[in-house]
Amino acid sequence: MAYQVVTPSHMMGLKHREPVFKTPMTFSPRLVGEQARPSPSRVDVWREQLGLDDDPYGCNGQPDMPSSDEEELEQYQPQETCSMIEYQALKKELEERNSQRDELLYKIKMLNDKGKNYKARLVKEENNKKQQIKIMRKTHESHLEAKQNLVQNLQDVIDEQEAKIFQLEAEIKGDASRRSKPPSAVNKLVDQIQHLESEKAELTGQLLTAQAELQNFRSEKEEQDRTTKSAINKLEKDNRSLQEEVVGLRNSQGNGSTDTEKQLLKLEQDCDRLQRELSESRRLQPKQPYNYAAENAKIKKLEEENEHLKNRVLELETDCAIKQKELSDLKLKHKEDIHRLTSENVGVNKQLRQMRQDLTSQQSKEPQVHTKVEKVEVESEASKKALAEAMAEKDKLRNQITTYQRMYNDSNKQLTAEKIKVTDLEKRLKEYEKQMEVVKSEMMREMKQLEQTKSHAVDQAAKRAEEKMMSLNANYTRAKLGLQMLWPQFTQLVKEHKALKKDMSAFPLLIKQTVGMTLKEISKAVHNVSEYNKELVRKYKKEMQLRKKYHNELVELKGNIRVFCRVRPNIREDGSGQQAQSVVSYDQDDDGLLFINNKGGRLQTFEMDKVFTEDSTQTEVFDEVKALVTCCVDGYNVCIFAYGQTGSGKTYTMEGPSEDPGINQRGLMELFRETADRALEWQYDITVSVMEIYNEMIRDLLSSDPSYKMEVKMSPEGGLYVPGLTTIRVQSVEDINETFALGHRNRATACTNMNEHSSRSHALLCVNVIGRNKTTGAKTVGKLNLVDLAGSERVNKSGADGARLKEAQNINKSLSSLGDVIQSLRNKQAHVPYRNSKLTYLLQDSLGGDSKTLMIVQVAPVEKNVNETLSSLSFAQRVRTVELGMASKKTESSEVADLKERLAQYEGGRSTPTKGTSSRATSAVKRNKFTVFYRTTSIGAGGTHGFSPDLHVLLAQPPHHRYGFSS
Ligand SMILES: Nc1ncnc2c1ncn2[C@@H]1O[C@H](COP(=O)(O)OP(=O)(O)OP(=O)(O)O)[C@@H](O)[C@H]1O
Missing domain, CATH: 1.10.287 (Helix Hairpins)
Incomplete structure (x- = not known):
């Protein structure tokens, strides 16, 4: 239990006080007899020593707050003063000593117990051995007794028989022999x-x-x-x-009657x-x-x-x-x-x-x-007979004697054997006894040693305990003195505590007021902070915009390829479940950052020039590219290509649905707007050609024969052109739509599955903007290449074989060539491998020359596409670092432009259009209401090589086209 006055920070106005009193009340386990009892706290001890109140905590054992100063002073009567800190330190030391003493006592007890255990074990062992010896002795004695009995019996039998023999012999031989009896x-x-x-x-x-x-x-x-x-x-x-x-009668009767x-x-x-x-x-x-x-x-x-x-x-x-x-x-x-x-x-x-x-x-x-x-009657027959019988008996007895003697011998042998056994047993007994003696002596020695160890340990412990006790006593005395010295301070503190208590009663009101005030202050501070934050955000945004602007300017100066990223929303094809979970997140304050939660659960950050989220509209996207698109009106070469895996939204961004068109249509419309704005001074011709590169073959999608394989050629002046490519002049949205529809139709007729085909082919919309200043005759030639690349997924992913494999390899070739070109440009290598693919060859001027290039990397946000997303974004990051050099306008003075046109006319007059191109041109004119130029378009339109010498349809162009270029 601790009394502690807590001074909250909001009570800074109040008098700050140190903790008044802190009683540790540690109850370390103490053994009293067998029972573990809690040690009395040091407070109890010193209270008892000082003769203070027995129960400082009242009846319930809880420390009561003193009711008044007087009561407290009555309870604690100080004698001397000492500092509170010293008192605390002493108290702590006393506690430590106490716990040490308890520990020592416990150790002594443990040692005593151990000694007792050893003793008990010793006694037990001794008893056991004694009992064993007793049993062995008894057994041995009984054995001996039995043997002795047996010997005695045998001896008796022998004696008896001997006596009988002797008696019989004596009887036969007479008394004389009796004297010689044994x-x-x-x-x-x-x-x-x-x-x-x-x-x-x-x-x-x-x-x-x-x-x-x-x-x-x-x-x-x-x-x-x-x-x-x-x-x-x-x-x-x-x-x-x-x-x-x-x-x-004889006398009386006579001799007559019968x-x-x-x-x-x-x-x-x-x-x-x-x-x-x-x-x-x-x-x-x-x-x-x-x-x-x-x-x-x-x-x-x-x-x-x-x-x-x-x-x-x-x-x-x-x-x-x-x-x-x-x-x-x-x-x-x-x-x-x-x-x-x-x-x-x-x-x-x-x-x-x-x-x-x-x-x-x-x-x-x-x-x-x-x-x-x-026998006395020696002479009698009976005596002789008895003698004979006695003799027989004697023989019989002799036989018996022999038998008995034999038995006696056997018995003797047995006796000897038994005696040997007995001797053995005696020997063993002696050995046992000896062993017992040894064991006993060892036990005694061990016991003695244990006793000695125990007594030594006990003595030591007692000594240490005594020393400890002495030092504790000394400490205690010091503590007592310290306490007595501390007493006045304690009294003072108690008084202060009382005062504080009084203050405390007024505290709720004060705290209420303070809280109210603080709340007001806090809300004010919060308001200020939010205002400040707003200001900061505003400034930050401004800074960001400025930074962007400077960055753009820097990029412009460096001629970096600019990279935008567009994340398409979830679509039905993404399915559901974990695989359809979005892995993309954005930075709220920086629209150039994008985070991908990769499979390891790690967030990977990518920095782009601009990130369009799932919610970004076609308009928003176009607003960002609008400036770039209109650059071509000023005579710049501009290239915008959409890169990304199949289904990531490339076509959506570039073409878009008819009700919400993409960059292609919006770009052209913007060009119309821009040229219309400048119509007072300038006259512009906007022509378009639509191509696709499929399986490393270029197809003219505006041609009457789209299957015709076009080739990229290098003109003698160094410009690139596609001989026989159809070019259509467009002047309105309708023209654009019809041109695109024609391109679509031609693309669709060339394949069985449009979706698959579009995924595997690169679609190019090439827009040429040629402007003539009405006053000066100066000419600007701008070119806008809008490219919808094939899906960037890897070949092995598609699991293709045969024709499909070739197709995939070709796509891969184009894209890997694009990667190689980008890499070479990044490394500023002397040789850039443009010619490795048709795509890079066609885009050579847009990628390597002084054009303005924008890559829109498309991202499908779901987890199942995370690998492709990461690879696309990594590629985009690399592309972003490519510096192409500062772009330059392609303008020609009227003289140069005229001269060039005349030269072209002259050369055109000498050459006749090719049969194929002528027929295709005718059919194109017939098919379309647009003006169609059959010419070899300069794809790059870089420098002064605006038109190729064999452009036989230049006559169809307005007269101002024949003005020379102003350089
Ligand atoms: N920003 C978006 N808003 C709404 N739907 C979109 C968006 N981007 C793409 N989609 C939809 O996603 C699907 C795939 O888009 P899309 O065909 O443009 O991809 P892709 O990259 O051109 O594919 P492929 O390489 O096969 O041509 C389409 O149904 C499309 O309507």
Whole structure:
């Protein structure tokens, strides 16, 4: 926000004041924590430092204008004075410092963030590496453990098998060999002893059971004996009673009745059976005491066996003690190994215990005790059988041992391989660890470096910041002082501001008045300026006219070919659209300038002597050429030719439509007017001939035989003439019209398409003006050549071939010859190639001699013709620079003219007209009511060669024609 008093220029009367106060209020982004906050403005800072009002902008944060001087003074209490400029400068510096400080803080923050990022990355990397090491260690440990387990298992299996073999061998060979068992089986021996002890306990239990059973069996036998004895007694008793009964019966019945006998027989049978049973029982009875004895013997045997076993157990116990002693010795001997094994195989003990259990269960299954028991009965068959079985078992076990040994070897190999692998792994682990160490150390080093860089940068930044802060503080103090010094000025300014405010209230009225006054002054000034401008324009135009006049005079003096340009309006044939857009524009103030907007969008300027726009009328055009046309009345040779592409308006300009004729007709009419004006003093003969040049052939269009090819000839005097050319004297508009009509008719009969033909041929109207002064007899011979050239477009554009090509080439030849002639004339070359074409040859006098030449370049304004337009205008520009030299009148004194006429008459009398010309002349006279002269016309009529010697029809001319020329 800025307070600024703007002093408008129209308030120059008021007191001019400098800007009162300008607060930049720049809010540079400042980081507070993570948030970007706007920095307080310097005004806020210094206001706060000075202990001024907290909110200088009121509630809405917008700076309010102080309501009064007193209020403002209350708000800002100055202490010292200082200049306003110094204050502004200090304030600006303070702002810059502030922004620098912000920048530094921001940089420090960025560095801190970077350091933090690096640290975090480092920690992350460290953790990652640690985790990797942990994982690798764990994997390695588990691998090692597995390998160790495997080794241990294999070792156990081997030990077990060894123990078994040893045990079996010991059983076969006896105890003696047991002593030589390998120390590796000590543990097994201990186990075996324990097992034997348990076996002994079991056997003792079995023995007691057997004794108890034996006791039971004895008591049962005694009971059985008693039962048998009582049964025998009862049976004996029954037998006796039966025998007594039989005796009784025999006694009571005698030997007679049958039934009784049968009953008796039956009883006797029963008795016999009972006696058999008794005898059987008695047979069996003495056997019982034998079995008992066997049993007793068996028991005894068992007891003995038991005793033996007890002894054996004792023996074994002693053995065990010995072995234990041996074991302790061995333990002592292998203390270190055991200690090592114990420490290494803590984890393996579990498995060992498991194996022990397995072994126990396995051993419990085997009938070892029985074997031993049976072994006690050395002599028994079963023992032998068991021995055989044991041997078989031994073989089997040996086989197994071999297998196990093989397995052991394989396992050993595997173990070795695994060990190598383990070693490798350990090596790798070590390498990894080393690498880790290196990485860690590098990281640590990097971290240290970063830390150092960071701390260094921070220190530096802090240092710089401190320095900056110090300088800022100093600046601030200076600014504060400056501000305090500025204060009185500020107060003054505030007062002035107040005053200005007062003025401001009166300002609208003042401004209204001033505006009114200014408006009046402005309108007056504008009026004056426009007047002045008008005057200037008038003067400019006058100057331009003067310039033109001088230019014309200069041109006249130099004899330059003058060039006019005429732009035809758009016609139906131009079509529509972009192609039909006009490319021509004009200068409003200079009628000699023309601009062509070429295809590149560039304006190309051409300077002509006069430019006729699309709106220019035939009259306007003729007005410009009128003076030139009438020159021929004074005896000048004048040549006007129209140049331009087909359809650009050449014919329109030269001939024009009957209702609005062109230069040809108007020129002749002007000649009539001019000659009529001079009729008191002068008598004029105006004759015309009409020609066309087509395909490099000259045709007389007024002739009864227009197809006759005329030739241009050089007279002995040096003049050019066309032998046999028809000349018609014209005296009125009607004569002109009829002459032109005849020419048109003849032209039309010679071609099929008039338009095309006219485009490809040059049409020439040659007007001869011969004047005789009635008083002095002086003679003037003027000539006016009016040429409508063929279309100037290039040959290749027409795309012609055959006859058309030849036609186009001929047109081109004429026009290019014209160009060459113009070029030579421009360059003032000694040789001008007039004879290169019929056209240039015919126009030689008009182009190169002392004639007045005008070229009217015709332009079709549409875009599609822009190239041809540019080429035509370029040619015209070149033509304009051609200097022909000052033109001169062709006048002859009466004597010279008479002499020349007489000479001509004399020569004419000697020569007879040619047959062709005579007949054509006759027919011409008959055809036309005009007076027709058959003569060889001098085209150039330059110098004194007005008439050619063979002009046989001169007699038809008025007498004054025979006057001599005045030079
Ligand atoms: N100033 C003009 N005002 C009105 N119409 C014009 C003007 N100039 C030319 N024209 C018209 O343009 C057409 C072509 O003009 P003109 O025949 O004169 O061209 P040209 O150059 O003589 O062609 P060519 O070379 O074929 O003879 C005609 O129809 C003519 O009436």
